[in-house]
Amino acid sequence: MIKTVSLRILPEDISDSSAVKKAAASALKTSEESIDAVQILRRSLDARGACPVFQIQAAVYSKESVKPLFEPVHYQPVMASTKNVIIAGSGPAGLFAALRLIEKGIVPIVLERGKDVLERRFDLKQINRNGVCNAESNYCFGEGGAGTYSDGKLFTRSTKRGNVKKILGLLVQHGADTDILVNAHPHIGSNRLPKIIEAIRQTILACNGQIHFNTKVTDLILEKQKIKGVISHDKSFEADAVILATGHSARDIYYLLDRHHILLESKPFAMGVRVEHPQSLINSIQYKKHARNSLLPAASYSLVCQAGNTGVYSFCMCPGGMLVPAATAPDELVLNGMSNSLRNLPFANAGIVVAVGDPCFEPYACFKHFKGLKFQQEIEKSAFNAGGQTMSAPAQRLTDFLADRVSADLPKTSYIPGVKSFPIAQVLGPFISDALKNGFHQFDKKMKGFISDEALVLAVESRTSSPVRIPRHADTRMHPQICGLFPAGEGSGFAGGIVSSALDGETSSDAVAEYIG
Ligand SMILES: Cc1cc2nc3c(=O)[nH]c(=O)nc-3n(C[C@H](O)[C@H](O)[C@H](O)COP(=O)(O)OP(=O)(O)OC[C@H]3O[C@@H](n4cnc5c(N)ncnc54)[C@H](O)[C@@H]3O)c2cc1C
Structure with a gap:
């Protein structure tokens, strides 16, 4: 029983x-x-x-054997067929799309602009230690996409988009701890993710799938509004269907689609800063007199408020984590956060972001569907310049940010490339910085002590979601103009986060299977 x-x-x-x-x-x-x-x-x-x-x-x-928490998927090798399906991008959307194609008996051909997980590490060292960003291999580009060296928080609100349990089960099948199946806020950690991504690669290859690294999609082969293949520099790949899972940092892909007059749309997103507190301070706010109980996990928070006519909220909070440079071009600065599985660093960081849309994009209106992207890029470049044209981040004590004062000195930070004292309202502009100030005061009422001299504000958290949407039919998942083109994952503008993008990849493969019959 x-x-x-x-x-x-x-x-x-x-x-x-x-x-x-x-x-x-x-x-x-x-x-x-x-x-x-x-x-x-x-x-x-x-x-x-x-x-x-x-x-x-x-x-x-009692008197019954224990049921497994998940049913593993038994992947079988697939035979080459007459139909070619290409997946551009090996992030969560691309990899889970590939696994799903195998389940459906279709050979996936994955093209990835970056390197495999191991080689990628050297480029991450270069960004952190020498401030040099490789535009093809960084925290966003390479095997596993932005998901590989991400924090690995797996909480999603996209529960109606597919089988979340299956995605978590597949991660366990490829090496994640079974704890993610029961924890209400599952987390893998950046130290564990690369091995899991490698294991997924092994499954795809063992089933006769193909993965081509250093293979950036540079053009599309189109014939009478139908996709016929893709080009990577001087090499072409024939295709009957293409799943475009290139993520929201692949701006060159948006420009490529635009060159072919393929319909795109501007979309609102969110921008702001990363705020870093000592983890001990967050523990004492959240756990009060139990703050020193070592049996409790590093405390986290999730905050949201309305500031005038816009929303301000915390995003991707990393207890016991560190800040990382997540830019994809050498002249931009983008911050993100991650933590290892134990979440045991002495810092707590989170994105605190403001919803931005047309009023902010107004000066860029002439760029039409790229107006949000231009706005985003402009602020990233301005952060890069403010940081001294390295990966150093412009930063201010939170109290100084609120008082419009340049910080005389800055507290310790986990951010390896370093920080430079700078009035970051100048980077963000009045709309975002005023909303943030309003938001911080409201957050301090919810979490007394959030506004602290020890808290550091760093610019800029700009890649919360895509500034561009690649439209698709709700049922066929196909682009309305181009037969056989399936935009998927975060870059399509229809998903955000690891699990939601993975689910989107799976559903896109189902749609492809239906399309190619
Ligand atoms: C530091 C960091 C921490 C994060 N933490 C979390 C977290 O804790 N939880 C969470 O849910 N999300 C987190 N995210 C976000 C999450 O990683 C993304 O939402 C997710 O990876 C999106 O998946 P995707 O497959 O759609 O795109 P991506 O992961 O962006 O993958 C796109 C892939 O396409 C490749 N590509 C791009 N252009 C081309 C081209 N022209 N040709 C071939 N390949 C191309 C890229 O190299 C990349 O591998 C984090 C992101 C970062 C950077």
Whole structure:
């Protein structure tokens, strides 16, 4: 027999299976001896009360064998067919699209502009240590896309877009910890992701899929509004269908589509800063007198408010993490955050961003569907110049930012390329900086102590989502003008984040399978 119970477990008991069993027996008013196993199905931390406590949902088994938390997919080698399907980009959307094509018996041909995960590491070192950004290999471009050296937070609100459990199960099948299947806010960590991406590559290759690195799509072969293939420099690849999963940083792809007069749309997105606090400060705000309890995870936050006529919110919070330079061109500055699986660095950072749309894009209106992209690029270039034309980030103490004062000195930061004191309102412009100031004051009311002399504001967090949408039919997933072109993932403007992009990749492959019959 299996019964499901909800339990509240103290942090000191959460890893103690006998304590959990005792709690389950008490909840079910039965004896511990009658219980064979307790399987945790879901776990979240409730830190709202006087004492933080884990809320768990568990399956209690008696005289029945424990069911697995997920069903692995058994991938079988696929035979070469007469139809070619190309996937441009090997980020979460591209890789999960490839896995899904294999499930459907179709050979995926993945073209990736960057290098494999191992080689990519050398280019990341170059950005961090020497401020040199390789436009083909960086935190966004290369095997696994922006997902490989990302933080690996897997929480998504896109639960209606597909089978989130399956995506998490596939990550476990390729080496992620099973904890991601039960944690309400699953997280893998940047140290673990590269191995998982390599394992996914092995699955694709073992099933006769192809992956070509250093193979940037530079042109499309089109015939009578139908895709016939793609070109990578001097090489062409024939295709009956192309899944375009190049991410939202591949501006050259948007320009390529525009050159072919393929319909694009401008879309609103969000921009702002990264804010870094000492993790101990966030712990003391969130856990109060329990802040030093080492059994509690590094505390996080999620904040949102309305500032005048726009929204301000925290984005991609990284407890115990570090800031990284996520630019894709040598003359831009873009910040992002990541953390290792243990989340044990002494810093907590998050994007604090402002929703931006047409009023901000007004000066760039002549660029039509590229007006948001131009606005984004302009601010990234301005941040690069303010930082001293290296990967150094312009920065200010949060208190100085609010008082419009240049910081005389700056607190310690996790950002390896370094920081330069600069009035960052000059980088962001009045719309974003005024909304941020308003937002920070509201956040401080929700989290007393958020505004602190120890908090550092760094510019610029600009790649929250795509500034351009590549339209597609809701049902066929195909571009309305070009037969056989399937925009997918974050770069299409229809997805955002690792899991949502992976789901989008899967659904695009289903649509391709239907299209090519
Ligand atoms: C530092 C960092 C931390 C992040 N943390 C998180 C997180 O914790 N949780 C979360 O959900 N999301 C996070 N993200 C965002 C997440 O990584 C993206 O949302 C996700 O990777 C988007 O997936 P995608 O496949 O659509 O695009 P991408 O991951 O951007 O992949 C696109 C791929 O296409 C390739 N490509 C581009 N142009 C071409 C071309 N012309 N020809 C061939 N290949 C091309 C690129 O090299 C890249 O590999 C983070 C991002 C960064 C940078």
